[in-house]
Amino acid sequence: MTAVREEQAAVPSAPATGMIRRRLNLRYLGLIIVILAAAALPLAASSFVTFQVTEVMIYGLAILGLNLLTGFNGQFSLGHSAFYGIGAYTTAILMHNYDVAYYWTIPAAGGVCFVIGFLFGLPALRLQNLYLALATFALANAMPQILKFHALESWTGGVQGLSVDQPDPPGFLPIDSDQWLYYLTFGVILVMFVAAACLIRSRSGRAIMAIRDHPIAATAMGINSSLYKTLTFGVSAFYTGVAGALGALAVAFVAPDSFTIFLSISFLVGLVIGGVGSIPGSLFGGLFVLYVPNIANSLSTGLAGAIYGVILLIVIFVMPSGAAGFVRFAAGWLARLRQS
Amino acid sequence: MKQITRRSILKAGTGALAFATPLLSVRIARAKDYGPGVTDKEIKLGNTGPYSGPASSYSAVPKSQVAYWKMINDQGGINGRMINFISYDDGYTPPKTVEMVRKLVEEDQVLLVASPLGTPTNSAIWHYMNQKKVPQLFVATGATKWDDPKGHPWTIGWQPNYQSEGRIYATYILKEKPTGKIGVLYQNDDFGKDYLKGVKDGLGDKASMIIVEATYETTDPTVDSQVVDMKAKGVDVFVNTAIPKFAAQAIRKAAEIGWKPLHILSSIGNSVGATLKPAGFENAKDIVSDFYLKDPSDPKWKDDAGFKTWVAFMDKYMPDADKSDAGNIAGSSLAAMTAQVLKQCGDELTRENVMKQAANLHDVTVPMLLPGITANTSPTDFAPLKEVQMGKFDGTRWNLFGDLLKGAVG
Numbered sequence: 208m209t210a211v212r213e214e215q216a217a218v219p220s221a222p223a224t225g226m227i228r229r230r231l232n233l234r235y236l237g238l239i240i241v242i243l244a245a246a247a248l249p250l251a252a253s254s255f256v257t258f259q260v261t262e263v264m265i266y267g268l269a270i271l272g273l274n275l276l277t278g279f280n281g282q283f284s285l286g287h288s289a290f291y292g293i294g295a296y297t298t299a300i301l302m303h304n305y306d307v308a309y310y311w312t313i314p315a316a317g318g319v320c321f322v323i324g325f326l327f328g329l330p331a332l333r334l335q336n337l338y339l340a341l342a343t344f345a346l347a348n349a350m351p352q353i354l355k356f357h358a359l360e361s362w363t364g365g366v367q368g369l370s371v372d373q374p375d376p377p378g379f380l381p382i383d384s385d386q387w388l389y390y391l392t393f394g395v396i397l398v399m400f401v402a403a404a405c406l407i408r409s410r411s412g413r414a415i416m417a418i419r420d421h422p423i424a425a426t427a428m429g430i431n432s433s434l435y436k437t438l439t440f441g442v443s444a445f446y447t448g449v450a451g452a453l454g455a456l457a458v459a460f461v462a463p464d465s466f467t468i469f470l471s472i473s474f475l476v477g478l479v480i481g482g483v484g485s486i487p488g489s490l491f492g493g494l495f496v497l498y499v500p501n502i503a504n505s506l507s508t509g510l511a512g513a514i515y516g517v518i519l520l521i522v523i524f525v526m527p528s529g530a531a532g533f534v535r536f537a538a539g540w541l542a543r544l545r546q547s
Numbered sequence: 548m549k550q551i552t553r554r555s556i557l558k559a560g561t562g563a564l565a566f567a568t569p570l571l572s573v574r575i576a577r578a579k580d581y582g583p584g585v586t587d588k589e590i591k592l593g594n595t596g597p598y599s600g601p602a603s604s605y606s607a608v609p610k611s612q613v614a615y616w617k618m619i620n621d622q623g624g625i626n627g628r629m630i631n632f633i634s635y636d637d638g639y640t641p642p643k644t645v646e647m648v649r650k651l652v653e654e655d656q657v658l659l660v661a662s663p664l665g666t667p668t669n670s671a672i673w674h675y676m677n678q679k680k681v682p683q684l685f686v687a688t689g690a691t692k693w694d695d696p697k698g699h700p701w702t703i704g705w706q707p708n709y710q711s712e713g714r715i716y717a718t719y720i721l722k723e724k725p726t727g728k729i730g731v732l733y734q735n736d737d738f739g740k741d742y743l744k745g746v747k748d749g750l751g752d753k754a755s756m757i758i759v760e761a762t763y764e765t766t767d768p769t770v771d772s773q774v775v776d777m778k779a780k781g782v783d784v785f786v787n788t789a790i791p792k793f794a795a796q797a798i799r800k801a802a803e804i805g806w807k808p809l810h811i812l813s814s815i816g817n818s819v820g821a822t823l824k825p826a827g828f829e830n831a832k833d834i835v836s837d838f839y840l841k842d843p844s845d846p847k848w849k850d851d852a853g854f855k856t857w858v859a860f861m862d863k864y865m866p867d868a869d870k871s872d873a874g875n876i877a878g879s880s881l882a883a884m885t886a887q888v889l890k891q892c893g894d895e896l897t898r899e900n901v902m903k904q905a906a907n908l909h910d911v912t913v914p915m916l917l918p919g920i921t922a923n924t925s926p927t928d929f930a931p932l933k934e935v936q937m938g939k940f941d942g943t944r945w946n947l948f949g950d951l952l953k954g955a956v957g
Binding site: 262352355357366458460508512 | 600613634635636638639642645666667670671738
């Protein structure tokens with residue numbers, strides 16, 4: 208196992224190490240600037256923009272969940288709207304019916320989704336690629352109807368949905384509830400993105416990717432393929448479920464019609480646009496999912512769908528490996544330009 | 548010394564009033580009080596609707612509103628102000644509705660949000676609108692909960708709600724078949740239960756006339772067994788409140804098994820194209836239903852002034868639209884109603900006054916409402932339309948009959 212290492216590109220010569228270090232430093236510097244800018248944003252922007260960026264981060268987190276499964280483990284899913292919905296409903300039901308404080312509902316939503324994702328991963332093990340896509344499609348299709356099912360109605364509120372109280376900021380902070388929700392989401396996202404990055408760099412992360420790249424070789428190396436696959440399913444559902452919980456808090460309302468197959472498809476679009484197998488790329492995906500329909504709508508209400516399609520095509524042509532790939536390409540191009 | 552009598556006081560009082568009144572009205576007329584989104588030249592209104600997504604077949608509702616405001620602007624606007632009607636796509640998804648409505652209220656700074664479409668979408672913004680104190684005017688959904696002036700004073704309904712329709716059926720049954728055995732078929736969710744509650748409330752102490760309450764799920768393949776069961780139990784009044792697909796199945800099945808009850812079809816299932824055609828016109832003969840808007844395919848309205856106005860509007864502003872699409876009738880009627888409220892507001896265009904005027908409608912009519920049906924509201928009554936007229940299907944079209952019926956849920 209130790210043979211597979213991150214810095215496997217042979218032993219770098221001394222000047223090359225210096226350059227890598229400089230580039231790494233630049234990368235961290237950039238990351239710090241982005242984090243500081245994000246932390247300052249609600250203080251400068253209007254509460255509506257704050258709300259929108261909160262939604263972008265939430266979608267980004269959901270897409271990261273899908274990315275862990277599809278991008279890093281190579282398992283397809285059209286069912287992530289279901290996990291997002293389960294997360295949202297867990298928060299709404301706990302808050303609405305049991306008066307649980309909102310901050311406890313976020314890990315609870317993640318936990319519920321982890322268990323359901325893990326269990327769903329068991330039968331999904333036998334299904335490959337397109338068949339798995341179909342199975343998860345069934346899950347996404349069933350979810351709105353399950354939520355409307357009358358035996359569950361005393362919990363879920365049926366078609367009517369449930370309204371959720373927006374969390375109030377803690378008394379000692381001089382901010383409003385939109386800003387508080389932003390910082391809450393920002394904090395959760397930061398922790399979960401770092402955790403995802405650590406996971407992918409770890410031994411388990413390499414196992415997850417090995418299964419994607421060469422399942423037979425991975426098994427031959429002694430990786431417990433079924434365990435890793437189901438666990439990845441669970442972790443992926445955990446991420447998307449936490450996003451769903453935050454989404455319920457941001458929108459302050461859940462209804463079955465919010466979690467249809469269309470949501471799954473927008474996650475998939477976000478995944479491809481952001482970059483399959485890229486952690487920061489997921490946030491680009493979130494940006495696309497939220498803003499592009501609005502842009503299309505502002506150009507022409509009647510032709511919004513067509514314009515959305517055209518923008519999508521252009522983006523795919525310009526950035527065939529997603530936003531993350533585009534950034535990598537641009538960085539490489541700039542470096543070469545400076546060298547010559 | 549002149550004695551002060553009651554009469555002289557009265558005289559003086561009337562004189563003073565007569566003197567003061569013009570001053571007072573002048574003062575009111577001059578007082579310009581503007582809320583957000585209003586200037587001397589413009590009023591900004593917001594709207595959301597399903598231009599895309601699963602409910603996009605309803606997109607005629609927002610589209611015809613946009614077209615209607617264009618016509619109003621071409622005619623010189625309202626009290627000299629142009630209407631800037633901002634309509635966004637929400638894809639019928641509640642989170643998108645919240646985002647778009649927040650954009651309308653916080654970024655675009657609209658005076659009010661007019662007729663957002665859909666029950667789940669309106670539910671999602673219900674709390675927000677009332678917290679922000681922004682009018683959520685004439686919502687395009689028939690749920691009963693919008694009539695809640697105490698709890699939600701910034702939201703007002705529009706169409707006759709499902710419960711009042713249910714009451715109307717009860718009144719009709721009590722008149723036509725006072726000893727009947729009633730079977731109700733309804734969808735197992737809020738909207739279905741609204742109908743059932745209305746029928747029960749309308750029957751009052753005769754609610755025991757209902758001998759079968761049958762439900763269906765939208766996921767069910769058919770409602771055949773429910774229909775067969777009703778016949779077996781001797782039901783002779785069938786209240787069919789199903790959505791078009793299931794309503795059509797029930798009509799067909801009833802004909803198949805030779806069951807001929809008094810068949811009442813609810814307004815959501817009474818579309819000729821969507822329900823009666825697939826059920827078979829022959830099978831649908833003698834079914835009764837209730838209406839509040841004019842059916843554009845009915846030749847009876849050919850010379851009707853309101854209908855002509857509407858056709859002229861459609862020809863000029865929506866020449867490519869399908870006139871038989873009920874969404875175009877609903878949308879233009881909704882916009883006409885909002886226009887009436889803005890006219891009543893005069894120069895006092897604040898959010899408070901919008902709600903005050905919306906709760907102050909008296910016998911307001913718009914072109915496509917059935918003759919005699921008017922909108923009425925008061926500070927304790929947020930359900931503008933309450934009346935409907937019954938119609939009977941003659942094998943090709945609906946024929947309206949009888950007086951207007953009222954089943955207000957107070």
